[in-house]
Amino acid sequence: xxxxxxxxxxxxxxxxxxxxxxxxxxxxxxxxxxxxxxxxxxxxxxxxxxxxxxxxxxxxxxxxxxxxxxxxxxxxxxxxxxxxxxxxxxxxxxxxxxxxxxxxxxxxxxxxxxxxxxxxxxxxxxxxxxxxxxxxxxxxxxxxxxxxxxxxxxxxxxxxxxxxxxxxxxxxxxxxxxxxxxxxxxxxxxxxxxxxxxxxxxxxxxxxxxxxxxxxxxxxxxxxxxxxxxxxxxxxxxxxxxxxxxxxxxxxxxxxxxxxxxxxxxxxxxxxxxxxxxxxxxxxxxxxxxx
Amino acid sequence: xxxxxxxxxxxxxxxxxxxxxxxxxxxxxxxxxxxxxxxxxxxxxxxxxxxxxxxxxxxxxxxxxxxxxxxxxxxxxxxxxxxxxxxxxxxxxxxxxxxxxxxxxxxxxxxxxxxxxxxxxxxxxxxxxxxxxxxxxxxxxxxxxxxxxxxxxxxxxxxxxxxxxxxxxxxxxxxxxxxxxxxxxxxxxxxxxxxxxxxxxxxxxxxxxxxxxxxxxxxxxxxxxxxxxxxxxxxxxxxxxxxxxxxxxxxxxxxxxxxxxxxxxxxxxxxxxxxxxxxxxxxxxxxxxxx
Numbered sequence: 001x002x003x004x005x006x007x008x009x010x011x012x013x014x015x016x017x018x019x020x021x022x023x024x025x026x027x028x029x030x031x032x033x034x035x036x037x038x039x040x041x042x043x044x045x046x047x048x049x050x051x052x053x054x055x056x057x058x059x060x061x062x063x064x065x066x067x068x069x070x071x072x073x074x075x076x077x078x079x080x081x082x083x084x085x086x087x088x089x090x091x092x093x094x095x096x097x098x099x100x101x102x103x104x105x106x107x108x109x110x111x112x113x114x115x116x117x118x119x120x121x122x123x124x125x126x127x128x129x130x131x132x133x134x135x136x137x138x139x140x141x142x143x144x145x146x147x148x149x150x151x152x153x154x155x156x157x158x159x160x161x162x163x164x165x166x167x168x169x170x171x172x173x174x175x176x177x178x179x180x181x182x183x184x185x186x187x188x189x190x191x192x193x194x195x196x197x198x199x200x201x202x203x204x205x206x207x208x209x210x211x212x213x214x215x216x217x218x219x220x221x222x223x224x225x226x227x228x229x230x231x232x233x234x235x236x237x238x239x240x241x242x243x244x245x246x247x248x249x250x251x252x253x254x255x256x257x258x259x260x261x262x263x264x265x266x267x268x269x270x271x272x273x274x275x276x277x278x279x280x281x282x283x284x285x286x287x288x289x290x291x
Numbered sequence: 292x293x294x295x296x297x298x299x300x301x302x303x304x305x306x307x308x309x310x311x312x313x314x315x316x317x318x319x320x321x322x323x324x325x326x327x328x329x330x331x332x333x334x335x336x337x338x339x340x341x342x343x344x345x346x347x348x349x350x351x352x353x354x355x356x357x358x359x360x361x362x363x364x365x366x367x368x369x370x371x372x373x374x375x376x377x378x379x380x381x382x383x384x385x386x387x388x389x390x391x392x393x394x395x396x397x398x399x400x401x402x403x404x405x406x407x408x409x410x411x412x413x414x415x416x417x418x419x420x421x422x423x424x425x426x427x428x429x430x431x432x433x434x435x436x437x438x439x440x441x442x443x444x445x446x447x448x449x450x451x452x453x454x455x456x457x458x459x460x461x462x463x464x465x466x467x468x469x470x471x472x473x474x475x476x477x478x479x480x481x482x483x484x485x486x487x488x489x490x491x492x493x494x495x496x497x498x499x500x501x502x503x504x505x506x507x508x509x510x511x512x513x514x515x516x517x518x519x520x521x522x523x524x525x526x527x528x529x530x531x532x533x534x535x536x537x538x539x540x541x542x543x544x545x546x547x548x549x550x551x552x553x554x555x556x557x558x559x560x561x562x563x564x565x566x567x568x569x570x571x572x573x574x575x576x577x578x579x580x581x582x
Contacts, residue, residue, distance in 0.1 A: 023434075023437070026439050026443060029450065030438055031438075081401075084396075084400065086397040087397050106375075106377040109400065110372075114442045116404065117407065117436050117437040118438060124429045124433060131426040134426050135425050138429065139412065139415040143314075143412055145408050146314070146408040146412055147317045147321055147325065147409060148315070148317050151321065151408065155398070158401070
């Protein structure tokens with residue numbers, strides 16, 4: 001099957017189930033605010049990565065789907081908080097008004113808090129998965145999203161606004177801010193599927209390369225994309241005087257670097273002899289995406 | 292031993308260990324912001340409740356202390372976010388500037404997010420506790436702190452500012468906003484200590500009564516306390532036109548109601564034949580506290 005058709009199928013599966021894990025007994029406006037951002041679209045690449053690996057190793061969707069969605073809950077919370085006036089101060093995200101522009105800042109903060117907390121509740125309530133495995137994935141996810149992972153990246157990003165960065169400093173921000181939560185679904189899937197140590201290592205190397213490919217192409221799109229494809233005004237990083245791969249290395253060198261990391265990802269898959277469908281193709285897709 | 296001495300001992304134990312669970316690899320300012328609020332004091336009643344129960348049933352501190360502290364991490368995050376300008380907009384908490392007044396709004400939001408995420412990481416990493424028990428307490432804690440628990444209470448609180456509430460509506464806010472996270476340590480301890488069903492039920496009833504006693508006395512102190520004892524300007528609820536037990540029922544009736552719930556808590560302990568030291572005395576302490 002064509003990659004885009006496969007991606008579409010997974011995206012539908014994810015979109016159709018995302019809101020099922022909001023508890024019943026939630027105030028109406030809070031539920032609306034959580035749903036608004038969960039339904040705001042996006043590529044769903046994090047849950048997709050977990051599902052691709054788990055499907056290949058024949059893990060029941062009863063287990064893999066809630067796991068995949070828990071990561072998207074955390075990703076969604078991070079976007080809501082990142083868009084706040086005291087952070088990136090964005091009015092639009094994926095072509096829609098950001099959460100706080102619709103529901104107000106207080107509710108947006110609470111909706112983010114709720115999605116983050118609920119992510120761990122979702123995992124704790126999965127049926128037919130051993131407590132041992134649940135604890136392993138909670139440990140991976142909380143570390144990836146926590147103060148030495150994604151939040152570290154957010155802090156570095158916030159503190160370095162307007163500063164001139166080296167490529168190494170920028171890489172440090174990206175590895176934490178987006179890389180670790182892109183890696184988490186692969187590490188979680190590796191635990192769930194009982195991969196061998198060398199397979200785990202290869203999958204991690206793939207995930208790290210994918211994270212950097214993703215981020216560099218994001219920087220390129222931020223300069224070159226248009227509102228329709230990106231859903232936000234391009235040049236918004238420039239507005240905040242954020243260092244990007246494009247501002248540090250120039251457009252052509254940034255494109256080369258994205259290709260380099262994509263190639264590293266492909267190599268990692270061969271090294272680990274991992275035959276998981278579509279992982280390789282996703283790298284090419286990231287390189288050529290328009291939004 | 293006198294209750295106050297016991298409380299002091301536990302408070303020292305908690306205070307001395309709270310910051311040990313911030314990971315090493317955290318940006319300096321983020322660590323400072325997390326520590327600032329963790330060290331800002333407070334009665335430490337939530338971790339205290341868990342420790343009192345676990346100590347009575349001879350659970351190792353290697354297990355009970357991180358569990359107790361994880362709850363205080365969540366409580367601390369909730370205070371940081373609750374004080375933000377878009378929420379209660381408080382400049383002082385426990386006599387010190389609030390987190391965002393010192394570190395800025397962006398960092399305060401991230402420090403809160405970090406404490407919340409880290410709470411679940413702390414539990415996942417406890418040594419010598421079965422994965423099964425860890426998942427049970429994560430389930431309890433994430434539900435208590437989540438969108439049908441504490442965050443529900445925050446939302447109701449935010450939405451009802453300036454409105455005239457019935458006693459029932461106010462009770463609904465308090466049960467969620469403060470009650471459920473005061474109940475969580477008791478429910479978590481009951482799981483860890485393998486209490487019988489009727490003992491669990493009694494401990495929950497005690498916890499619910501304690502939560503209401505706590506909240507009503509807090510409302511009374513908000514009117515009658517002074518800055519030195521309370522660490523915040525009294526009358527701050529009035530400033531935000533928040534309904535309180537005092538504004539709805541008057542001071543005398545509110546005092547009677549606090550005594551009524553404290554009595555219910557004492558009865559619950561006898562009904563369950565729970566001989567856990569100091570639980571009864573804490574109710575009296577709450578009734579007579581000055582800050």
